Amino acid sequence: MSHANPVDLVFGGMEKLGPGSDSDTLQVLGMLPKVPHGLIVDAGCGRGRHTLALANRLRNPVHAVDSYEPFLSSLIEGAEGAGIGPLIQTYCMDMADIADRFQGIDLLWSEGAAYNIGFPYALKTWHSALKPGGFVVVSELSWLQEKVPADVRRFFKTGYSDMRSADENRVVAEDAGYRILATHTLPRATWIEGYYDRLEPRARSLLDHPDQAVRDFASETLEEIRIFGSSEDSYGYVFYVMEKV
Template sequence: MSDFNPINLLFEDMEKLGPGSNSDTLKVLDMLPKSVHEVIVDAGCGAGRHTLALANELQTPVHAVDSYEPFLASLTQRAKEAGIEHLVQTHCMDMADIPNTFREIDLLWPEGAAYNIGFPHALKTWHSAVKSSGFAVVSELSWLRDDVPVEVRQFFQAGYPDMRSVNENRSVAQDAGYNVLTTHTLPRETWVEGYYDILEPRAKALLDHLDKVVRDFAAETLEEIRIFGCSEDSYGYVFYVMQKA
């Protein structure tokens, strides 16, 4: 950890760059009514925890899309270590350009990443790239209840004002041309194990870093973790399991 890039300093060598677990990824995969998919695209794959889980389970090549090359390099390395490098093809590109690169996608799998271009915008943008009756499994931070602790509401009003309820996101999906088959909310422990439990001590250690950008990023991360601790399950990461209408 020798540079001043806050992303590298906080996330270097991490397998998970967001909440999630292989068992949840595979549970959601199992919710699809079909188990054979030819063209699979994992958008915003990061270091590719779920890319590897999908490739290994389906024994089918997965196109792994991310705009940050170091994450893709990490994924390639992990794929080699797992002996499945032949099942992972990385693409360093903007996920918004997926329709220009891929056609007739059978399974589009953006886990914890669609928010980068906005959930509604992402679903509309990707629609033309998904095959007729193909599947899109997209996870999105969502309100789970109406009664939200005040400081939690305030935190997200500033940090993610576009956050919607599950019902609102279902409507967004329908308006974008998908049928929502089912949803799945990540259990609380998948935020902590291998994610917040690694990030928290790293962020604490960076609070007195020389660079203010790094210090601020570390402080924001710690505030996010604190808010999670007092969230009373008012929000969560929800998978929307969709089929192109």
């Protein structure tokens, strides 16, 4: 018997695979001290909402890396639909191997994806792929306050035990050989609009799916959304805008 892929069922057709918005992407892009061009790589691009926003704004090719082929196919469709097909090149590969595939990167962008290989490891392994003075922009889930509601703390103890504070992530970035130029925290609304507000009814409708793995993924998703509602802004997605030193 073939099993349904829980990710496809919960996220199928969703444009956003994580919190964020084009206006935040472009705001953060504007925090770089100069307009980047040349070799631009987007690590863990997913369906590439931000990949398209970057390529559109910069009119520069963007090399989009993801390990899940269906997301890359959907990105190609989106790029063709937006009339910027020639600007998007896709690579189905592990973002941990970026330095083997690309050298002399001018800008490495990664929204809501670096955690898959660990933020500190991602920064270390990407360092050698960048040009001297090259830029890295990574968004990473980060604690924003010391006071954290108990159920939120409990959820992330298993959900993402590696989560660090924004100050700790600054130290991680400096130790990996970067200068932090700026940071930006995603506003709460970007978690809800087009993301949790679409994800919640999808997950709810899958709670009685015949496949146990789908039911489990749906209920974990609903728990994540509930936790966000009770987070009291104790955590958020922080963009770290960095330059290789």
